[in-house]
Amino acid sequence: MTRTAPDEDTHHESVLSRAARILEAFSQDEPALTVSEIARRTGLHVATASRLVAELVVHGFLSRDDDRRVRIGVRLWELVMRASPTLSLRDAAMPFMEGVHDVVGHHVQLGVRQGDDVLFLERLSAPNAVINYSRIAGRLPLYASSSGLVLLAHGPADVRERVLAGPLTAYTAATAATPARLRTLLAGARQQGYAFCPGHVHEEALGVAAPVRGADGTVVAALSVIVPNDAGAQAVVPVVRMAARGVSRALGAPTAREVPAV
Incomplete structure (x- = not known):
């Protein structure tokens, strides 16, 4: 160029x-x-x-x-x-993030969609926590991380199609770097209510994210954890989902049965 x-x-x-x-x-x-x-x-x-x-x-x-x-x-x-519109979101999420952090002891994050990236508003970490490439005010492509997959799965259709059209660069062998693989993961994130991404950004780390909904029922953020990529990681899924529901309730989101269909 x-x-x-x-x-x-x-x-x-x-x-x-x-x-x-x-x-x-x-x-x-x-x-x-x-x-x-x-x-x-x-x-x-x-x-x-x-x-x-x-x-x-x-x-x-x-x-x-x-x-x-x-x-x-x-x-x-x-x-x-003083004036950021994300402050109320962060304030609502922080008590739940602290509770999750007490359980998992690694990284807990809050991210929102900005264009074709996930932008991380907050992160709680711990000494000797597993490696994590994200940081506060940092970005990752939507297709690469658990937070990004949740936001992409529930985001506008034109954004999904643009991201699916690529380019999709692989961070590891597990990264959803093909349109077919990415479509499968997005469908799973919508159906399951969370994204489970072992080794997608780094081989040693696993990300789990769940959607946070606003007062109108739409997904406004993703709450995620980054933990070691090992056999016991599945146990954090209900913790993350429960915390994301708690943040959603704090934001005035409707109950599950009232949430509009995607």
């Missing part, structure tokens, strides 16, 4: 759009960047990037380290935490 030259055709772009591109340049793997790195990632001239970074620092949306590297500022986190 040809990279757009710095500031090519961007004179029509608003300042807000350029600022958004700067904020999106950061990642969990690279939380601190130089202005030159920001300019390269955004396609902005270094002078433009430097000016916008300076303004964002003044407003607290970005901050500078002692070595002049730039990172997301506390002010941005403050505004997100």
Whole structure:
């Protein structure tokens, strides 16, 4: 793919759009960047990037380290935490997640669909827990994880067809990386009321997820656990399903018999 030259055709772009591109340049793997790195990632001239970074620092949306590297500022986190629509979901889920965590002792997660990915809003872990690639504010493709499969199974039909059309990259030999395999798992997630994914993202880890429903009965999130991929993992299924139902009730979801058919 040809990279757009710095500031090519961007004179029509608003300042807000350029600022958004700067904020999106950061990642969990690279939380601190130089202005030159920001300019390269955004396609902005270094002078433009430097000016916008300076303004964002003044407003607290970005901050500078002692070595002049730039990172997301506390002010941005403050505004997100104050007004995020996911707060009520997280608040409703947390007591149930803590209860599940006391039982499983590994990872408990809450995820929502964002485009073709599952975005993790919260995660509880423990020392020496099994390996887990997900993290708070991290993403995984919908087809790869137990949370993603639940959200994809109950999500819009056009999203399912787009994901089924690929590409489907295999993390392990168990990943649902073919349309036929993925359709089978999605049908199972709808019929069983949960997704059971041994070794789909990492051979040593198993994910189990169940749907969380909102007040209108639609699936708004997935509650999942990541535990060792061994013979005893099936025992966590009823724990996860019960907790997901508890979160759903806390959100005002109708009872099972009232939930609309998918």
